Amino acid sequence: MAPKSAGKENLMHEEDEVLQAVILADSFNKRFKPLTTHRPRCLLPICNAPMLDWTFESLALAGVQEIFVICRSHADLVKAAIKSSKWSKPNTGLKIVPIVTAKETFSPGDAMRDIYTHGIITSDFVLVTGDLVSNIRIDEVVRAHKERRKTNKDAIMTMVVKESGANHRTRSKGDSSIFVLDAETSECLHYEPVIGYPPKTHASIPREILEEHPEIEIRNDFIDCSIDICSVEVPSLFQDNFDYADIRRDFVHGVLTSDLLMKNIYCYIAKEGYAARVKDTKSYASVSKDILARWTFPLVPDDDHPAGHNYEHLRGNKYIARDNTVSLSRTCKIGNNVLIGSHSQIADNAQVLASVLGQRCKIGAGSVVRDSYLFDGVTIGPNCVIESSIVGAGVHIKEQSQVERGCLIGDGVVVGPRATLMPFERLSRKRSIESDEEDDEDGEDEDDEDEADDEGEEDDDDDDEDDVDSDLEEVEANQDPDSLEYLGKDNNAVIWPRVSLDEDEDVDELEGADNQRLMRIGDSASDLELSDLGSESSDSESDSESSSSDDDFGGSNPSSSVTSLPLSTPTNLVAQADTAAELEFISEVTQSLERAFAEGHSVDNAAVELKTLRMASNVPLRRVREAVVASIVERIKIEESGAPQRQEIGSVIDRWGGLIDKIGGVDAVETVEVLQAHCATSIRLPLFGQILAALYHHDIVEEDDIRKWHSSPSSQGEGIKSAATRENYLKCWTTGAHMIQQFDEQESDEESEGSSSKEGSEEEESEEDDEGDEEDDEDEGDESSES
């Protein structure tokens, strides 16, 4: 619309138009556990005011008039918080409407669909998350957006991004993105999410965008503020595409790559101002620091504190509550960048450095609190050290305790005296204590409340677990009593497992354990190889150029070692998770074969089923072979005497032996190894020779394979820990020796094996080690199912 001619009408129209905002007050993940077991993330305090209040403040600053808060977990708490917020008072010019969505809302996409069904959106609106701290003039962005809409109806969204450096602390390494923009118009042409670990190596930019846009910027230095100006169509697009979950990775990516939609998304590059999300504990720390460092001005503790507290700003960015209730000992030391809430007490010789203390915190004499965030009512005994941790409300840490970096301590936990928390420990209060005994301040009633909470809407921040309570119960059930000893005799804590093993296979990489480490407070993740700088070369080189050349110098290739770089703890856990997945796979294979045996499927059909299973769980071929061999062996009935036994073996192998080579790859040597490994731990050990012979007769295993196997060190049980198993290995090996002897007798040429067999054996050797134990489990499974 031309401003002049239609000006008046337009003006009137714009005046009428209320600027709406939608806050997604649920995080849809569980990075703050266990702090979020009893309240939603958006109500966690940051610099002593709930995050949601910071968000309201940011929106109010931008001239938003109507806010819808979409809440899911702890909806009652959120509602109550909204009611008590200063913005709910009359005359604030802000209307805040909480909307409780269904429990089945698992992603921002679901929430958007919910918004659509509610039909609350009438015009362009601002979409933010409930953990936003910003002083960006969003109204200007909205104006720019509307201006653009006048000429281009397809510009449905404007994302606000902030320039920073690639390594800015507020820019999450674990979850960042690359924006590809038109240099002139800032139209977003391509969006590429980036996760920190495993490090992404390539960004792929579609070349076709070059055709229409002569000059393009590839920006890897934006902080995604998660402030989106959306047009009315946006929720309906979510409705149409039911699989959109994440706003960036699904919606933006989907819209930009769609050939049908023909919609445009633009970026607004905020040159001034500050905006960041608290999306994980690491950004919790960095946003706190940014607030204390006054980046968010005017949203700073001493001026416009969202919770209405009053702080005095002292030199060095120290903020002390103004109401004279803070008692600081004469000998205590307050470092720079510290916020201390009212009624707090710091005793003699205590040090508080670069930390935030809530209200009514007590720091005992000689304690040190560094880079940590203490919620309200935390009591730290004398001579404690708290490093880079987040400590929930009402926590009591008794004297001489150590809290190492990265700990998250849930509300109401008591630890100590002389507790030692390992780095990245996560504690919450024991439920059994809560309900059985009456622990200090928590009466029955409160427990009930908690319980109600738990059962009700408590499922909170997690996608895949519905009930925190059961979650907690499970954690409690798996407690290791030894580790609790470190927490001091008075503790009431349960320790959360380091990495939840219940993570599904398909957990998305963003939430992967190693990647999450990049989002943890206090975790420098220095042991993770993040830069793809190191791991590059060979792979890329070989596909981009005819690699031959590159390998002709300097033999060793750093990348191979780097990519497989073992990472201390987390990978072990991942490995365990893998093992768990494999076990599950094996049991499924066993069942599938059982069915095949019982119902007399054809070998081909059974093979197809196996392949499908293998694809689904992505296990190595060897595992499949193990499972198949094991099943077949267990299928063989044990007969009293030799002849019927041989017959039985013959018939089983005749019927099913072919399956071994149809699982997707033929490797007869491995088959023998697997057979040996299985027999060595099975009651069918005596049958080994006969089975092998039967396999030989059915051409599943050739003579050379047997020789090859026989000459490999692993076939003699090398590297097997249990003595009994090793003995069994040896027995099998001896049986093999006999067979080879027979071969030799039959035909007298035998030299061939010498050298050629060596290489084969070396390859297999490494895998051999872990095989024994797995074999065991599998075996039990097989046997029980058979009996």
Next chain:
Amino acid sequence: MNFNVTPVEAVTREFLAVVLAGFGNELLPLTSEHGEEPCPKALLPIFNKPMLDYPLSWLEQSGIKDVLLICPSSHRAAISHYIHSDSTTTSFASLRIDLQPFDESQDLSSGTCSLLKHFASRIQDDFVLLPCDFIPPPSLPLSKLLNKFRTESATDGAIATTCWFEAQRTGSSPDEWGASFPSPSIVWDEVTGTLLHVDVPDGTDHRGELELRMGLLTSYPRAKLSSKFHDSHVYVCKRAVLDVLLQKHHFDSLREDFFPWLCKIQYQNTKRIKYGHALGALADSISNSISMKHSTLHTNVYAKIKLTTLEPRTSESSPQQSRIGLSMPSSPAESDIDQSITSSLRIGVIIHRAENGFTLRANNLGSYLDVNRHFLTSTSYSLPSEPQKRALIDQKANISSDSAIGDFTRVEEKTSIKRSIVGSHCVIGKMVKIVGCVLLDHCVISDGAKLEGCILGKNTTVGVKAELIRCVTQAGYEVEENGSYRNEKLDVADWAAGPEDSSSDEDDDEDEEEDEEDEDEDESEESET
């Protein structure tokens, strides 16, 4: 004491210029042989000056003295004659030109890489690699590149500097002349002027997607990507680059293989480890880095970016500092500034945009025509003042001011010439119409012919009332009377009836006529396509 006495020679030479003059297969049929004589691309005239003049005078202005000129051996005589003849308008008195032939035939030329390797022993200094067909704008003196190279190689270990330019193409040439190659997309960093990636079409079909290393995007978080720039093929390189080139055996073309690969060293650690030593990453940077660390003026460029984008208004304490109970301001960016201590091994790039002056490489027919026409817009023609030459041009000829006529060319009455360049010693008959054409020397245009958008090779003869529209002719071609051609490349081969006499009739002071081409990459391109 008289300081001026110091001999200039005492200064060790800094750069050696390596000029590559190839066959110019993209300029066929202009560069195909004229009878027995080659037509070197380097000597094809642009605005009535041999193409080679432009890079040589560019070099001269920058103060570079030593030039290694590499040409096919068949072209040696012609080019040597040109360089040493006094008759050329500009004599490159200050240049010491070392003309070196290489053996290869026009059909089968080896890549630029092997060429450079072959002459590696003659290159002992940092060098400037130029094509013979780059027409630099006045706004871009070579010294601009040299200075960038000098600064960057000294301060942060850059290994090369190049230039990419935005071409204004008028798109006048018809498709029949051969499609112009789409220029590769490049990724570069505007702030530091660094070339990061050249997206060479590699045959394998990543058609859809351009893959960029995250390492690149982390080091240079605001990279730009565009396909509107062309490679000038001017590279200022450290000598060490040649050592690396010698190690790489399978590379063919410098432009398509080697330099795109060289870009990757700066952000790929494994390559860096492998080749860093050869490129002198450690050798000269240690002493430098020490001084740089203490320098207040120099800041590592990307450290600077990080700091300036969000300038810290206040302090936060980092762990070690607070341990002592002190807090010093620290940047919110986690510092990994130790990057600055090692050499960047990057390739500097000057992006020359269209608005800063016309630049083009005359490496195909279309751009050859464009370059010629470009010079017409900047000059205005006036009749020659010498009576002897003046007399050749008929009073009634109509020559527009945006045209150029070479010496000793005769123009008959009622002929009109517009937006065209006519070479020397041409004969243009009556009632001829020439619009937007380039006529090389010794052309004979008969009465009533009509030429539009044509390039006529040397000694082309156009018959009476022939009509040529957007055609290119090989040297010595004869267009028959009343012949009419449109959008064609006319060469002698398919002109069966052509008598050979025309080729030999001229005196041989024209030696410089033939053309050849320049970089062999053109050839490699062509052979690939």
